[in-house]
Amino acid sequence: MNADDERLAAWLDGALSPEETEAFAARIESDPALAAKAEAWLANDRTITQAFEAAERPIDDALIARLGLGPADSLPVMAPTVAPIAANDNPRSARLGWWAGGSALAASIAAALFLTVQPPAPVDELSGALERTASLGTAQLADGRKVTPLLTVRAADGRWCREFRDGGETALACRAQGGRWSIEARAKGAAAEDTNAIAVASGADPAPLEAAYRQLKASDPVGTDQEQGLIAKGWK
Numbered sequence: 001m002n003a004d005d006e007r008l009a010a011w012l013d014g015a016l017s018p019e020e021t022e023a024f025a026a027r028i029e030s031d032p033a034l035a036a037k038a039e040a041w042l043a044n045d046r047t048i049t050q051a052f053e054a055a056e057r058p059i060d061d062a063l064i065a066r067l068g069l070g071p072a073d074s075l076p077v078m079a080p081t082v083a084p085i086a087a088n089d090n091p092r093s094a095r096l097g098w099w100a101g102g103s104a105l106a107a108s109i110a111a112a113l114f115l116t117v118q119p120p121a122p123v124d125e126l127s128g129a130l131e132r133t134a135s136l137g138t139a140q141l142a143d144g145r146k147v148t149p150l151l152t153v154r155a156a157d158g159r160w161c162r163e164f165r166d167g168g169e170t171a172l173a174c175r176a177q178g179g180r181w182s183i184e185a186r187a188k189g190a191a192a193e194d195t196n197a198i199a200v201a202s203g204a205d206p207a208p209l210e211a212a213y214r215q216l217k218a219s220d221p222v223g224t225d226q227e228q229g230l231i232a233k234g235w236k
Contacts, residue, residue: 004034012041127181130162130173131235134228152227156217160235163209172212175235185212 010016011024028035123131129139129147138148148165155161161174161184169188173181185208222230230236 005037008034008038008041012038012045123179126166126173127179130164130175130181131179132231134231135162135224151221152230153213153216153218153221155219159216160230161216161218170209172209174216179234184216185209 007016007024011021011028014021016024028038125141125143126147129141130149133139133147133149135149135151138146140146145167150163150165150170152160152162155174159174159176161172162181163170163172169186171186172184174184175181187205187208189205
């Protein structure tokens with residue numbers, strides 16, 4: 001970038017004083033090459049603005065079908081994440097980075113924003129079982145394992161956590177966004193089938209689970225009705 005480019009960027013951004021603005025406008029009128037560059041930069045502003053405005057408009061059924069995203073009523077409603085850019089709202093440093101190829105960049109930005117509507121990533125089988133199975137119910141996984149949730153608690157950070165029996169082990173997992181459950185602790189041995197207390201059967205090693213409960217600062221187990229409501233509402 002040269003001094004003229006920096007001055008032009010400041011003029012387009014409204015960053016010059018009234019006297020400097022008037023003087024530079026007069027210079028543009030007397031310099032055809034500088035006037036052409038000013039017009040090109042303003043055109044890039046308009047292109048970027050139009051791209052973001054297009055990205056904010058609802059996606060019609062025809063575009064959804066072309067993208068292979070399914071019927072419109074199956075998609076989440078997404079609030080715009082980027083506000084439209086007015087002609088003189090760009091910081092000078094941002095403007096200098098994209099002026100030479102604004103049209104191509106605008107098209108890329110618009111395409112990226114449209115394609116943020118993606119189907120959710122598949123959840124693993126264990127997460128699916130913990131997501132949908134009530135305590136003392138059993139879900140069989142494809143590999144033959146049987147998973148039996150035993151109780152549900154809430155961690156101090158707001159996550160829901162479930163203790164469950166997985167073959168000859170007892171484990172504790174907590175839910176992340178998107179329905180994926182991550183293991184916090186495992187203990188050898190089967191847990192007691194008591195949904196009203198956090199306890200491990202005498203045949204199991206309680207230390208790993210008890211340490212995890214302390215670290216999570218877990219609540220008392222929720223009742224059956226509350227747990228069923230959480231499952232029905234997707235743990236919201």
